[in-house]
Amino acid sequence: MLLDSRKIKELEDKAREIRVMIVQMLARAGSGHPGGSLSSTDILTCLYYAVMRHNPKDPSWPDRDRFHLSKGHCCPALYAVLAEQGYFAKDELWKLRRFGCLLQGHPERHTPGIEVCSGSLGQGLSVALGMSLAAKLDRKDYRTYCLLGDGEIQEGNVWEAAMAAAHYKSDNLCAILDYNGFQIDGRVTEVMAIEPLAEKWRSFGWYALEIDGHNMAAIHKAFATAKKIREKPTIIIAKTIKGKGVSFMENVVDFHGRAPSRDEHDLAMKELGES
Amino acid sequence: MLYQRDVYGKTLVELGRRTADVVVCDADLSGSTRTALFAREFASRFFNFGVAEQNMMAASAGLASCGKVVFASTFAMFASGRAWDQVRNTICYSGLNVKIVATHAGITVGPDGASHQALEDIAIMRAIPNMTVVVPCDGPETREAVLAAFETPGPFYIRLGRAKVPSIDKRPEFRLGKGALLQEGSDVTLVACGIMVQEALKAAAELAKNKISVRVINMPTIKPLDEHILAEAARQTKGFVVCEEHSVTGGLASAVAETLSEKHPAPIVRIGVKNRFGQSGDETALLTEYQLTCADIIRSAQSLLA
Numbered sequence: 001m002l003l004d005s006r007k008i009k010e011l012e013d014k015a016r017e018i019r020v021m022i023v024q025m026l027a028r029a030g031s032g033h034p035g036g037s038l039s040s041t042d043i044l045t046c047l048y049y050a051v052m053r054h055n056p057k058d059p060s061w062p063d064r065d066r067f068h069l070s071k072g073h074c075c076p077a078l079y080a081v082l083a084e085q086g087y088f089a090k091d092e093l094w095k096l097r098r099f100g101c102l103l104q105g106h107p108e109r110h111t112p113g114i115e116v117c118s119g120s121l122g123q124g125l126s127v128a129l130g131m132s133l134a135a136k137l138d139r140k141d142y143r144t145y146c147l148l149g150d151g152e153i154q155e156g157n158v159w160e161a162a163m164a165a166a167h168y169k170s171d172n173l174c175a176i177l178d179y180n181g182f183q184i185d186g187r188v189t190e191v192m193a194i195e196p197l198a199e200k201w202r203s204f205g206w207y208a209l210e211i212d213g214h215n216m217a218a219i220h221k222a223f224a225t226a227k228k229i230r231e232k233p234t235i236i237i238a239k240t241i242k243g244k245g246v247s248f249m250e251n252v253v254d255f256h257g258r259a260p261s262r263d264e265h266d267l268a269m270k271e272l273g274e275s
Numbered sequence: 276m277l278y279q280r281d282v283y284g285k286t287l288v289e290l291g292r293r294t295a296d297v298v299v300c301d302a303d304l305s306g307s308t309r310t311a312l313f314a315r316e317f318a319s320r321f322f323n324f325g326v327a328e329q330n331m332m333a334a335s336a337g338l339a340s341c342g343k344v345v346f347a348s349t350f351a352m353f354a355s356g357r358a359w360d361q362v363r364n365t366i367c368y369s370g371l372n373v374k375i376v377a378t379h380a381g382i383t384v385g386p387d388g389a390s391h392q393a394l395e396d397i398a399i400m401r402a403i404p405n406m407t408v409v410v411p412c413d414g415p416e417t418r419e420a421v422l423a424a425f426e427t428p429g430p431f432y433i434r435l436g437r438a439k440v441p442s443i444d445k446r447p448e449f450r451l452g453k454g455a456l457l458q459e460g461s462d463v464t465l466v467a468c469g470i471m472v473q474e475a476l477k478a479a480a481e482l483a484k485n486k487i488s489v490r491v492i493n494m495p496t497i498k499p500l501d502e503h504i505l506a507e508a509a510r511q512t513k514g515f516v517v518c519e520e521h522s523v524t525g526g527l528a529s530a531v532a533e534t535l536s537e538k539h540p541a542p543i544v545r546i547g548v549k550n551r552f553g554q555s556g557d558e559t560a561l562l563t564e565y566q567l568t569c570a571d572i573i574r575s576a577q578s579l580l581a
Contacts, residue, residue, distance in 0.1 A: 068337075109369045116340050116371070120364040123333040127365060130337020133322065137298070138341070157361070160330035168322075 003050065003220050011216045014084070015045040019245045020272050021080040021093060027265035029097040032105070034249055035256040037077035039180040039213070039240035040147060046219040047145060048081045056086040059112045065142050066115055066131045070124020071149035071178065072106040073257070079103050079111075087113035122155025124148065125175060129165050132173040132233075143227070146175045151183030154192050159204070165233040166205025173233040174226045175206075178213065180242035182253050201235045213238025246271055277414025277442060279435040280378045284309030286421045287346060291317045297425070298343040300324060302331045307437075308348040308378045328353045332361035332373070339371040344425060347373055351380035351393035351434055355400055367405040367430050374424045375400075379437040380410075381520035382548065382565055383470060383558045392553035398525025400432040401498040408498040410434045410519075410527070411449070412472035413442045416495060419449035427451060436520075438558055440470055446493065454501040460490035463576045464508040464515045468494050468527050471518035471546065471567065478572035487580065500530050506539045514542035514579045516572055523547035544575040 003011070018041050026032045048054070052065040069078050076096065083090045088102060088111065095101040102111055106119030116127050128146035135142050152158065165173055177197070185191045194200075198208040207229045211218045219238065226234035242256070243249030246268045249260075260268060290297045291313055300322045305311040314321035322338075324331040328349055335345040348354070354377035355362070366373045377396065384392045401408045409424070409431065411417040417435060424431040447455040454466070458479055467475040472493045479489035490512055492504060508515070515535070517528035528545035535541050548565050562568050 062342075066341075116336055116365060117368040118365075120360050123329070123361055123365050126330045126333030126361070127337040127340070129330075130334035130339070131341055132337075133334065134298075134338050134341030134343055137320065137343070157329040157333065160324070160327035161334070164324055164327065164330055164334065167325075 003217060007050070008216050011045055011049055014049055015042050015216070016245070016272060018045055018077065018080045018084065020269065020274050022076045023246065023260055023265055023268045023272070025076055025080065025093045025096045026259040027262065028094050029259060031097060031259050032076055033073040033257050034260060035182065035242040036071060036074040036149060036178060036180065038244045038246065038249065039242045040074050040178045041077050041244065042214050042216060043147065043176055043178065043219055043238055044077050044081050046216060046223065048085055050220055051223045052145065053142065056113070059087060063140060063142055066128070066144040068115055068124050068128045068131070068144070068146045069107055069118055070128070070146050071121065071152050072118035074149070075107045078107070082113040121149070121152040122157040125158050125161035125165070128173055128175070129161050129170060132165070132170045133168060135172050143172050143174060146173070148175055148177050150177060150179045150181065150188050150194060151191070153177070153194055162201065162204045162206065169231045170233045171230050174223065175233065175235040177235060177237045178240055179237055180240040182242045182251070182256060184256050186253055197237055205232055207232050207234045208237060209234065210237045210239065213240035214244055276439045278439050279411060279414055279417040280307070280309040282414040282417040283376055283378070283421060283435060284312035286418045287313040288316055290425055291320065295320070296342060296344050298322070298338050298345050300331050300335050300345060300347040302326060302328045302349040302353065304349050308376070310346070310348050328358040329361050332358040333365045335373045336365040336369060336371050339373050340369070345373045346376055348376045348378065350391060351377035351396045352391055355393060355396035355432070359399055363403050367403045370405050370429055372428055374431040374433065376421065376433045376435065378435045380434045381436055381469065382553045382561045382567065383436055383438045383520065385437070385558055385561065386555050388555040389552035394522045394548050394553065395525065396434060397497055397519070397521050397527065398529070401530065402525070405430055406498065407431045407451070407496070409496050410468040411495050412469055412493055413440050413446070415442055416446065416449050420495060423449060423451045434469065436470055441473055443472055443476070443493070449495055452496050452499050452501060454504040455493040456490070456504065457493050458489065458491040460488040461512055462488045463580055464490040464492060464512045465518060465572065465576070466492045466494050466505070466515055466527065466531055467518040468497065469520050471520055474567070474569045474572055475518050477569040478576065481569065481573055482576055487576065489576065494527060497527050497530055500534055502534050502538070505531060505534055509535055509539035509541040516544045516546060516575045516579060518546040518572055520567055521547055523549050542579055544579050546572055546575060
């Protein structure tokens with residue numbers, strides 16, 4: 001079950017490619033959210049390339065594992081992964097956020113691979129809970145994954161969902177918290193403190209894991225662990241770096257919601273090993 | 276006399292027997308909304324989310340995305356107000372098959388007072404794209420509306436009352452998106468939904484004694500609105516009195532006014548709650564205080580024709 005070093009290297013390379021696409025698409029779009037897209041890239045890459053059961057040729061396959069991006073503003077990362085996987089043509093990425101485009105500024109259901117719209121924060125864990133309840137009703141073994149932001153969990157709706165998922169013993173539900181420590185207005189600790197995190201989730205009845213969200217082996221191992229947990233949902237609290245992979249974006253709050261300029265794009269390409 | 280919510284609960288059981296795809300959600304009001312009837316027979320397909328309407332709505336979206344036909348119920352106040360963002364952004368934007376059946380709408384909630392008397396729910400639900408809004412007038416129409424919602428893909432908001440209501444005599448069967456002509460008339464048209472349909476019929480009978488010929492239209496589907504029946508009435512009568520147990524802002528009267536003023540201008544008088552909160556009291560006292568009675572309709576019709 002553990003990944004060998006060759007597979008880990010493959011995933012890391014893929015994540016680098018995804019980061020390149022994120023910067024490229026945001027630079028072309030001229031708006032969007034690079035910080036959280038780059039912090040969640042390794043998690044999404046691991047999920048789609050090494051964890052989830054899915055078929056890009058058949059996005060509505062009933063037995064597919066579900067993924068729901070609760071922090072919808074980080075869709076550039078998801079779009080890049082979905083395009084690489086073949087859910088839609090890669091050309092679509094370069095039309096992100098444009099009038100008449102397939103890829104909306106926040107996830108929309110007509111995009112192949114998107115299950116339910118998101119963008120208004122705080123609702124996604126509930127949506128994922130609904131999917132996991134449906135799986136149990138239908139006696140299906142698919143799992144549901146949901147990516148949350150750290151600022152996002154300031155929304156009360158998240159905790160309603162957390163309470164309910166534990167109540168319904170939703171062990172087929174796995175949330176991932178992209179814990180990059182920043183939100184639009186600044187550091188999470190300064191805007192609205194959310195710690196102690198693992199204790200909060202555990203007190204709500206969840207199995208909580210804390211990992212380095214940029215260590216591919218650790219990410220993969222956490223998902224494997226989550227699969228074995230019975231009678232309770234799991235949250236993987238993934239410590240990440242906002243803007244990860246592009247030095248001048250790392251931990252810079254301005255890049256939560258600002259696209260790179262042409263020069264910044266060129267510099268980022270160099271750093272990411274694209275000439 | 277029937278409770279609409281009794282009929283709703285029984286209809287859910289009927290649908291539950293018909294298909295295993297029907298799932299019902301509630302937020303700690305299953306006794307009042309009568310979803311408990313479904314819960315008793317289909318425990319595994321019933322989810323009580325506790326006092327957490329936002330979670331209930333978004334989780335309903337998740338269930339619906341996996342092929343379930345989801346009926347989600349709570350009081351109208353909380354179904355529309357507390358969870359509006361979830362209803363808009365998660366259910367309606369995704370066009371998911373969630374049927375919100377909200378009970379205890381309007382002033383006739385009675386003693387619980389203003390905090391529980393939803394008077395703005397039609398307005399805020401009909402403003403959302405993809406949403407269909409239905410206000411049945413009595414018990415039998417409630418069943419027909421719930422069945423229609425079940426058979427029609429996409430999000431619905433069905434508004435029910437708390438109190439027992441008389442069943443309307445000789446009511447044409449509910450057809451989604453259609454108004455129903457209850458009575459022909461050539462002087463004035465009364466358009467009503469919910470409990471106000473009964474009041475409109477009483478008013479029409481009284482007005483007939485004064486040789487005023489009154490057309491009465493039951494308008495259970497607020498959205499999409501039946502433009503045809505309104506256009507015909509605009510041509511054949513001198514004006515409209517629109518009656519609803521809701522704010523005069525944004526509800527049935529607004530919908531009728533929007534449609535008519537654009538294409539078939541006609542005088543309109545609105546019977547509804549006028550920019551006020553409700554209060555505690557019994558139904559009769561409240562309907563009188565907020566001018567939602569047969570007498571108010573009669574006065575309005577007379578002034579319109581004067």
